Amino acid sequence: MMRFSRSPESERFVRSLSKAYAVFLLLALAAVPAFAIAYVHFFQDPTLHFEHHGFHEVAIGVSLLQGALIAYVTFHCYLRSKETFLYWLTLGFLGFTLVYGWHGVFTRLSDDHMMLFILFGPASRLVMAICLLIGLLSYGRDDESALELKPNSFWWAAISVFVVISIIVSLVAFSPWAIASRWLMELAAMGVMLSCAVIIVMRRINSPLMTVYAISVVFFAQSSIAFMLGTAWNHQWWLAHAIFAVGFMALSYSVIQGFLTTGSFSKVYSQAELFEQLRAEKERADDALLKLRNAHEELEVIAATDSLTSCANRRGFENSAQIEMERSKRSGAPLSFVTLDLDHFKQINDQHGHTIGDQVLIAFVGLVKKSLRPSDILGRIGGEEFAIILPDASLDDAVTMTERLRQMIEFELFTIEDRTINLTVSFGVSQFGVDGDDYDALYKVADHRMYRAKELGRNKVVSNEQS
Numbered sequence: 001m002m003r004f005s006r007s008p009e010s011e012r013f014v015r016s017l018s019k020a021y022a023v024f025l026l027l028a029l030a031a032v033p034a035f036a037i038a039y040v041h042f043f044q045d046p047t048l049h050f051e052h053h054g055f056h057e058v059a060i061g062v063s064l065l066q067g068a069l070i071a072y073v074t075f076h077c078y079l080r081s082k083e084t085f086l087y088w089l090t091l092g093f094l095g096f097t098l099v100y101g102w103h104g105v106f107t108r109l110s111d112d113h114m115m116l117f118i119l120f121g122p123a124s125r126l127v128m129a130i131c132l133l134i135g136l137l138s139y140g141r142d143d144e145s146a147l148e149l150k151p152n153s154f155w156w157a158a159i160s161v162f163v164v165i166s167i168i169v170s171l172v173a174f175s176p177w178a179i180a181s182r183w184l185m186e187l188a189a190m191g192v193m194l195s196c197a198v199i200i201v202m203r204r205i206n207s208p209l210m211t212v213y214a215i216s217v218v219f220f221a222q223s224s225i226a227f228m229l230g231t232a233w234n235h236q237w238w239l240a241h242a243i244f245a246v247g248f249m250a251l252s253y254s255v256i257q258g259f260l261t262t263g264s265f266s267k268v269y270s271q272a273e274l275f276e277q278l279r280a281e282k283e284r285a286d287d288a289l290l291k292l293r294n295a296h297e298e299l300e301v302i303a304a305t306d307s308l309t310s311c312a313n314r315r316g317f318e319n320s321a322q323i324e325m326e327r328s329k330r331s332g333a334p335l336s337f338v339t340l341d342l343d344h345f346k347q348i349n350d351q352h353g354h355t356i357g358d359q360v361l362i363a364f365v366g367l368v369k370k371s372l373r374p375s376d377i378l379g380r381i382g383g384e385e386f387a388i389i390l391p392d393a394s395l396d397d398a399v400t401m402t403e404r405l406r407q408m409i410e411f412e413l414f415t416i417e418d419r420t421i422n423l424t425v426s427f428g429v430s431q432f433g434v435d436g437d438d439y440d441a442l443y444k445v446a447d448h449r450m451y452r453a454k455e456l457g458r459n460k461v462v463s464n465e466q467s
């Protein structure tokens with residue numbers, strides 16, 4: 001039966017297709033107002049009006065409340081993240097609210113002083129657009145170390161500027177440039193909002209919040225087009241309000257999400273980003289754990305190794321001996337134990353110095369290791385005393401092997417720094433299960449026999465009590 005299966009190529013193709021479709025959806029969404037504007041422009045009678053002062057005042061009142069609330073929330077985001085972008089966004093909302101308020105206040109003057117009523121609309125959107133643009137230019141570029149909260153005086157100065165702007169707008173409304181300034185401000189607001197969208201696209205800022213932000217500014221830009229095509233109270237004019245309101249609410253939603261998560265616009269994570277961070281964190285933790293384990297193992301090795309000769313130290317040797325004795329117990333294979341002590345080593349130290357003595361110990365260990373089987377374990381018990389575990393070796397095997405070793409050492413000439421040193425060693429041998437059932441017993445017997453070898457004149461192997 002034929003089955004569909006995933007292949008890297010098909011996966012890549014679907015991924016590219018999905019990405020392209022996501023871009024198309026965003027573009028289509030951003031362009032929705034344009035369709036509505038075109039529809040109203042071409043199919044509605046532009047003289048149709050809905051002049052209702054009370055409704056307008058309520059609508060403006062609601063948007064002012066939203067503006068004030070969102071300015072306050074943005075301000076709190078700013079207090080948390082100190083991002084330059086966020087104080088400009090706060091200023092944008094604040095400026096919009098303060099200037100736009102007059103548009104509502106002068107609703108009932110619209111019949112007699114149309115320009116006084118109208119001009120505050122584009123003025124407020126232009127103020128917001130400029131703040132958004134300046135903020136956007138600093139988006140993600142803050143030098144973390146230099147982030148400092150603005151003093152209170154800064155905010156009072158900003159409020160004063162917005163009040164001054166409102167006064168200027170009022171004055172312009174009564175001037176001969178009123179109509180021209182309306183067009184100029186509307187075009188400027190549109191241009192600045194579009195510039196914001198272009199910057200976001202050019203800088204490839206595609207975090208979820210900034211995507212909503214981009215759509216909002218495109219909505220704002222289109223609301224300016226609708227305002228320019230409409231006249232006060234007609235449907236295009238109301239539609240312009242609606243488009244602006246949708247953009248404003250979408251932007252407010254972003255701010256709320258920013259506030260409820262990281263308090264920052266640039267540091268709000270999508271689910272995908274969170275998973276990516278989680279994966280990276282886990283990788284880091286696994287890596288650290290592995291390093292820790294390796295370090296631990298290295299430490300274990302160091303703790304079980306003699307630093308001078310690099311063979312097992314007393315602790316390491318005893319551990320290995322325990323393991324081998326357990327193995328021998330389980331398998332029933334013989335196991336022998338040898339202790340060895342260098343003869344008259346003090347004389348070597350006295351004659352050649354301690355450093356040469358060290359070199360002799362190192363060379364001695366090298367020689368012994370060479371003659372042992374890989375399964376045999378050599379350990380330095382202390383000073384010039386060593387021990388060997390011989391797995392799978394009966395007492396006879398151990399004696400044969402030890403005798404061979406004894407002779408080899410006896411005839412070896414250790415050459416260290418132009419000095420030739422001769423060495424002999426005394427050995428004591430014991431067998432596991434015969435001379436003792438645990439490490440201490442086995443060691444004690446072998447050590448006793450080794451001292452016996454010393455007594456017998458050194459350079460000997462002793463493996464029983466009769467010697």
Ligand SMILES: Nc1nc2c(ncn2[C@@H]2O[C@H](COP(=O)(O)OP(=O)(O)OP(=O)(O)O)[C@@H](O)[C@H]2O)c(=O)[nH]1
Binds near residue numbers: 349355454
């Ligand atoms: N160079 C060097 N000497 C060591 C080390 N550990 C112990 N020794 C020396 O080994 C010598 C042991 O001396 P003794 O216990 O009298 O034994 P010995 O001279 O070997 O004589 P016998 O064991 O009776 O044959 C001492 O001089 C210690 O200083 C070491 O790490 N390096």
